[in-house]
Amino acid sequence: MSGFAVFAGKEAREILRTWRIWVLPGILLFFALTGPVLAKFTPQLLGALAGDQLKGLVIPTPTYLDAYAQWVKNLSQIALFALIIIYGSIISSERKSGTAVLVLTKPVSRTAFVIAKAAVHSAFLVILVVAGTLLTWGLTAAVFGQAPGSALWASALVWLVFGVLFIALMTLLSVLIGSAAGAAGAGLGAYALVSIAAIWKPLGTYSPAALATQPASLAAGKDVAVLWPVLTSLLLTVVLVAVAALAFRRKDL
Amino acid sequence: MSAAIRTTGLTKVYGTKRALDSVDLVVEEGSIFGFLGPNGAGKTTTLRVLTGLARPTSGSVQILGHDVASAGNPVRAQIGVLPDVPGFYEWMTAEEFLRFAGGLFGIGRRVLDERLGVLLDLAGLSDVDTKIGGYSRGMKQRLGVAQALVNAPRLLLLDEPTSALDPMGRKDVLDMLTSLRGRTTVFFSTHILADVERVCDTVAILDRGRVVARAPIDELKARYGQQKVVVEVTGGADELTEQIGRQAWVTSVSRGSNGSIEITVTDVGAAQREIPAMIAAGQVGLSRMEAGEMGLEEVFVELVGGVQQ
Numbered sequence: 001m002s003g004f005a006v007f008a009g010k011e012a013r014e015i016l017r018t019w020r021i022w023v024l025p026g027i028l029l030f031f032a033l034t035g036p037v038l039a040k041f042t043p044q045l046l047g048a049l050a051g052d053q054l055k056g057l058v059i060p061t062p063t064y065l066d067a068y069a070q071w072v073k074n075l076s077q078i079a080l081f082a083l084i085i086i087y088g089s090i091i092s093s094e095r096k097s098g099t100a101v102l103v104l105t106k107p108v109s110r111t112a113f114v115i116a117k118a119a120v121h122s123a124f125l126v127i128l129v130v131a132g133t134l135l136t137w138g139l140t141a142a143v144f145g146q147a148p149g150s151a152l153w154a155s156a157l158v159w160l161v162f163g164v165l166f167i168a169l170m171t172l173l174s175v176l177i178g179s180a181a182g183a184a185g186a187g188l189g190a191y192a193l194v195s196i197a198a199i200w201k202p203l204g205t206y207s208p209a210a211l212a213t214q215p216a217s218l219a220a221g222k223d224v225a226v227l228w229p230v231l232t233s234l235l236l237t238v239v240l241v242a243v244a245a246l247a248f249r250r251k252d253l
Numbered sequence: 254m255s256a257a258i259r260t261t262g263l264t265k266v267y268g269t270k271r272a273l274d275s276v277d278l279v280v281e282e283g284s285i286f287g288f289l290g291p292n293g294a295g296k297t298t299t300l301r302v303l304t305g306l307a308r309p310t311s312g313s314v315q316i317l318g319h320d321v322a323s324a325g326n327p328v329r330a331q332i333g334v335l336p337d338v339p340g341f342y343e344w345m346t347a348e349e350f351l352r353f354a355g356g357l358f359g360i361g362r363r364v365l366d367e368r369l370g371v372l373l374d375l376a377g378l379s380d381v382d383t384k385i386g387g388y389s390r391g392m393k394q395r396l397g398v399a400q401a402l403v404n405a406p407r408l409l410l411l412d413e414p415t416s417a418l419d420p421m422g423r424k425d426v427l428d429m430l431t432s433l434r435g436r437t438t439v440f441f442s443t444h445i446l447a448d449v450e451r452v453c454d455t456v457a458i459l460d461r462g463r464v465v466a467r468a469p470i471d472e473l474k475a476r477y478g479q480q481k482v483v484v485e486v487t488g489g490a491d492e493l494t495e496q497i498g499r500q501a502w503v504t505s506v507s508r509g510s511n512g513s514i515e516i517t518v519t520d521v522g523a524a525q526r527e528i529p530a531m532i533a534a535g536q537v538g539l540s541r542m543e544a545g546e547m548g549l550e551e552v553f554v555e556l557v558g559g560v561q562q
Binding site for chain 1: 301304305306307308325326327329330332334336338339340341342344353354356357358359397400404
């Protein structure tokens with residue numbers, strides 16, 4: 001086995017044997033389990049909490065699309081913020097603890113080190129989002145009696161491209177910024193910029209910024225052209241990891 | 254004999270601080286090379302540059318005949334490295350870490366199984382199955398030495414390998430280094446002079462980023478180590494100290510903590526003839542007179558301007 005494969009294997013085992021197996025999976029599991037139920041019973045909950053105050057207001061009967069919207073909204077906000085914070089130290093934690101030194105003085109290149117980390121954690125996110133979406137799909141079918149898959153899967157998979165893009169971004173920021181909190185702050189700032197940039201039509205149509213809003217539209221069953229944003233996001237993901245690897249090669253450890 | 258390490262004009266600058274200043278080093282293959290220096294002298298920086306973890310500001314570094322800047326996996330595969338404070342994945346056990354390290358070198362399962370037993374034994378961790386997160390600093394240091402040996406390296410680079418060890422652990426590591434003589438080139442930095450005197454055949458002394466001496470230990474002592482004479486008398490020590498200090502063959506004279514007179518001399522024969530004569534002339538008794546070579550510690554203190562470790 002090559003140094004890359006052995007290091008990637010270590011990274012995967014580290015996920016399974018440390019806090020990483022609990023935090024992001026726990027957050028996604030919670031939303032997958034509660035989303036469809038909350039969507040179904042929101043009108044009753046609102047009615048019970050508000051009493052007579054909402055007497056004149058007619059709340060539409062929830063449908064399976066509300067459960068999908070709930071799942072994608074949670075992915076786009078809390079899951080993405082958690083991802084940004086968790087991966088603020090994806091590279092810097094190994095520099096700080098000294099483990100990078102022991103690995104990189106063996107036959108593992110710095111490029112392999114960076115790519116292995118980005119690849120393994122992207123694969124981890126894919127597994128989590130697919131599992132969470134499956135759970136949401138199944139629960140939605142159970143709670144609402146019907147759950148056509150296309151809107152849910154289209155929105156979740158498009159968001160997944162956005163999530164992987166942010167893993168690549170955090171990999172780069174964690175190379176450039178030694179402090180985990182500093183990198184996470186920069187990552188949140190980047191998210192805010194992307195959300196604002198999506199307002200400008202060309203960026204909101206063709207660039208990765210479109211993926212900040214498109215998953216919600218897809219979950220609502222709307223027809224949205226996602227090809228260009230997905231392609232530019234995948235390209236940017238590759239560029240970010242490549243720049244991270246180049247920057248890491250130039251760093252003194 | 255070819256050089257395992259060769260640095261020419263190696264300089265490393267951090268901001269305004271010159272951590273290494275034109276360091277020229279040649280470490281012959283097969284030697285055990287001690288790299289001595291007080292804290293902050295630049296030993297760890299040198300190791301970081303030698304291992305490719307840091308880039309030199311100027312100068313060149315060759316490891317096993319390859320320029321370190323372009324040395325890739327084939328060169329790293331022949332090197333074992335122990336940093337000053339080794340960092341481990343704390344969720345692994347010692348055996349898991351050694352298997353992981355061996356895997357990075359592409360060592361086959363059967364060979365690795367054989368080496369693991371020996372290395373875990375060397376590290377005193379054969380019966381320890383807890384995770385590394387619960388280890389003491391000494392245990393981590395011993396595991397650090399073991400992982401540096403997992404690939405049976407041609408060149409072993411160790412940064413302060415004995416600093417966190419108890420006397421038994423220190424002895425084991427030094428014995429292991431001695432056993433590698435002639436087979437593996439060992440380059441180790443330390444500030445423990447006794448370790449260097451015990452196992453090294455060649456030594457370089459670094460002070461404030463500069464190599465102030467580099468030679469085989471015996472040659473270094475002969476070059477810098479003047480003879481030292483210690484005298485104890487029954488009385489009149491102050492007058493005798495003053496009288497000795499006026500002699501041409503005396504470099505320095507001082508009073509020891511137990512009232513003895515400590516003299517460094519350029520001509521030990523003259524000292525051995527004339528000091529007893531002075532004592533006899535002063536009509537005091539001679540309790541003790543010893544003449545001998547200065548140790549590495551005294552050479553070190555002399556070269557680095559009295560900086561004590």
